Amino acid sequence: MGRGSVNVAHLVAEAEARGAMFSIRGDRVHVSASKPLPVKLFEALKRRRDDVMEIVAAMPLLDAEGLPCAACIACGGRLFWKAGSLPPEGPGWHCFRCHPPKPGSWHHACSVPVTDEDELRRDLFEERAAILEHDGGLSRARAEALALEDTARILGLSLDAGRRLIDGV
Numbered sequence: 001m002g003r004g005s006v007n008v009a010h011l012v013a014e015a016e017a018r019g020a021m022f023s024i025r026g027d028r029v030h031v032s033a034s035k036p037l038p039v040k041l042f043e044a045l046k047r048r049r050d051d052v053m054e055i056v057a058a059m060p061l062l063d064a065e066g067l068p069c070a071a072c073i074a075c076g077g078r079l080f081w082k083a084g085s086l087p088p089e090g091p092g093w094h095c096f097r098c099h100p101p102k103p104g105s106w107h108h109a110c111s112v113p114v115t116d117e118d119e120l121r122r123d124l125f126e127e128r129a130a131i132l133e134h135d136g137g138l139s140r141a142r143a144e145a146l147a148l149e150d151t152a153r154i155l156g157l158s159l160d161a162g163r164r165l166i167d168g169v
């Protein structure tokens with residue numbers, strides 16, 4: 001992920017701070033806003049629509065109170081932020097690790113505790129590693145390396161994200 005997409009995250013946050021809501025409909029990003037966005041901001045977002053899509057797709061799941069309730073699907077990170085001018089509840093949360101806020105900007109922060117689901121994922125890894133080691137006759141290190149690849153594939157994560165999830169970082 002290049003430096004450019006970090007700036008796009010800031011553009012998205014700026015639009016959100018102005019009341020815009022982003023969502024994905026099919027293969028497009030949909031923006032709704034109570035009042036029109038400044039033309040320059042809107043055009044900048046349009047020019048970087050692929051990056052915007054990636055950012056919107058990585059927005060965390062929210063609980064009934066509108067706070068993040070699951071780890072980042074892209075990196076497994078548990079810390080999220082949103083523009084400080086927005087209420088803490090509701091959409092607008094972004095992953096600190098994938099799309100950090102503008103340095104010095106005012107923002108809310110929310111961290112998500114480890115959930116049962118994360119434990120299930122780790123169990124999946126442990127089980128796979130044990131099978132490979134005992135039934136497959138592999139060394140522990142080799143079994144863990146292969147189990148990580150399998151687990152990441154099953155969960156649709158990158159290897160790095162899978163590793164972080166399993167390490168519980």
Ligand SMILES: [Zn+2]
Binds near residue numbers: 095099
């Ligand atoms: Zn992330």
